[in-house]
Amino acid sequence: MKHINGKSNCLADYLSRPSDDPLFDVDYGLESKLPCSTSSNLPNPCQPSKNIVAYMTLRPRQKIPAPGVSSLDQDDDSSEATSCTSEDSFTTCSPLITTTPSPNVFDSNQLSHEQAQDPAISRIISQLNHSTHPDSTLSSSFIIKSGILHKFITLTPKSKRRLCVPYLPSSMIRSLLTAMHDDPFQGGHFSIDKMMSKIRPRYWWPHMKQDVHSHVQACVLCQQYNYSRQKKPGHLQPIPPVAIPFSVIGMDFCGPFAESPRENKYVLVVTDLFTHFVTAIPLPTNTADITALTLFRHIFCRFGVCSTLITDQGTHFNNNLMSALQHLLGYNHILSTPYHPQTNGVVERFNASMVVQISKLQQKHHNNWDDYLDAVVFAYNSSKHKTTQYSPFELLFGRPPKLPIDSPPQYYQFDRPSNYFVHLQKILQVYHQQAKLNIMNQQRYHKKYYDYNRRDPHYNVGDRVFTKIFAARGKLNPRYSAEPKIIVQINHPTYTVRHEPTGLEHRHHVSDLRPVTLAYVDNDSI
Known part of the structure; x- marks a missing residue:
């Protein structure tokens, strides 16, 4: 027999659980009762999953979908599993944190091979290796180290310290941008400036900031979830006064x-x-x-x-x-x-x-x-x-x-x-x-004040836009529609948009629309 004080006595709750519920507490000495069958869907207790980062004993709670979020947007929880081990009286249940598949497809080991396939880089390497008197500008800007072309850069305009970073070939730009923005560990979908602060000390290529800007602007998740730090678009449209009372x-x-x-x-x-x-x-x-x-x-x-x-x-x-x-x-x-x-x-x-x-x-x-x-x-x-x-x-x-x-x-x-x-x-x-x-x-005074530093975008019929979600939503739900909608009628600043799968049409003010930015495409993929 084992004494359990009243505040910690949760054993009575087990009477209402199914017989196959694998929830047991180590503190109550019940770890030996946890079935570890090889035919079950549980992972091998002697071989813990590599994806498990931390463990926590939790009581299962019913998941309630957030309002305004479709079932397609809900996480698939059917693959959740629990694991257990009886060695050293250690019990593991559902993992609290698990790693997700990383979109990081960037392989720095391919840098030398890809540079050799890039015409612009090959031309610079050839000039540095075979020219008896290379261009002074070229030699002061580039250097070959360990068979890889590097570029001399300064992190800030006023900095006197020069760094030597690899010249990234065009074939690897997209994979690097994906890794540094979409990967939850390296990028986390943060802003352009934060992304540039990580890439600039490590790699260089022409028009780097423009490519980073295009990639971030084209990220669908960022378009759906990000706050807009600018004024709402759309200029003020005053109603012309009519000098007749109650007209x-x-x-x-x-x-x-x-x-x-x-x-x-x-x-x-x-x-x-x-x-x-x-x-x-x-x-x-x-x-x-x-x-x-x-x-x-x-x-x-x-x-x-x-x-x-x-x-x-x-x-x-x-x-x-x-x-x-x-x-x-x-x-x-x-x-x-x-x-x-x-x-x-x-x-x-x-x-x-x-x-x-x-x-x-x-x-x-x-x-x-x-x-x-x-x-x-x-x-x-x-x-x-x-x-x-x-x-x-x-x-x-x-x-x-x-x-x-x-x-x-x-x-x-x-x-x-x-x-x-x-x-x-x-x-x-x-x-x-x-x-x-x-x-x-x-009206002129208010319009001048309202329109100052405010964008007034105009859309055309057929343009694809995201529409703002006004229904009650959770803090982790998107702020704009999950699917783009097509503009079918224009009466600026009001636009009628259509949801293609359902054919439903709704009117929206220009301030509640966000243009769909096309995905980033590098030159080699065209």
Whole structure:
């Protein structure tokens, strides 16, 4: 009998395991019970596998595939095996770390043979060996050591120390690049600079950095997994202002919030893109029928039918009911590019401000955020907007709003209502012209700032690209699609791409595309 304290007693767990489960713990003196049959698939206990680097006794856990990763991308675990040995009371189970097949196909022993087959290298060797007075530039740059042509180099421009490294023949360039980038031990798929720092002190060939750059850029795994350290591609595309209130409007849902005593959970926000006048309506749900009814009652029946409505592609906006309302009233409904909220940026920006202001005012224990919604919206509409330099209220009604702190207003005396209309028309004309000019100036300023040092790639029909993955994914999953997709329609900066195996087509903004770089091909393989 052997005593085991309570914290270490895991033997009861063995009662629920199959009889052929090879999990035993050395600490409990059960190593002698591990079957070592020659007919099993386990490796010979007396001949441990050379691939095993370290061992650890583990309890098997069910593997759950990461979301968004297909079964084709999962590792094949059917080949996992356990090994055991009873000698010296040592038990080995599933290896914690195993070496993977290395893509290193570079053989430095072939250097002399391959140099002899390379015309450029053979020509230099011949000149150094047979010329009685070789070119001084040639002799100061190259030397033959042990039958191999070497090149004198300096690691940095300011370095005075010269190294002598072998001249790599063109037939071995590709194998070296593969070994120094793809091999997990030597390269590990690191950057161009790190790869150059390893190759430069060891080998030299013409246009070396260009070849290294091409190889790294063409690595499919690097294209799928690497972060982009640059600004997202694609220049800013401002919407030209129309000096007519509620001609172009944006609409979006904000929420869900905590349910208020009035059972409201969402806010439908509608913003006029010219005056920036905001209308926000609290709602209990965000269904298609509620959306269409609210838009008709609170916007179209108050301010008239717009000419253009901009929304995202949510199901509450992109449905048959909204399409029927569009055709019935005769306005243009524009759906923003998926995962590109900048298309409706004016509304999105107000949503961010509204949430912050409401959170400051609400009584947290009562969740009465909708009691303060109208006040927050009025405070916004009555404040000067940085873009237009006028308050939205003033641009819409032709006068500033009366606030409690204001002195008694000055009244204008008009003999007829038509006189007031002429006066209001003149004021609004001045306001709108100046506001339009201010909007255009702000758009030029923001575009210049946004586009600075930002690429704006243009693709053609038939180009192959990777698309960004927006679904929930693990940290070790790729950031871009596993398979390239083909561009079938262009409306820069929006592109329609097709997945060839399924034929499915989706729209993507240029900032969510990554061009497929062709694989590196050396001269001898053409």
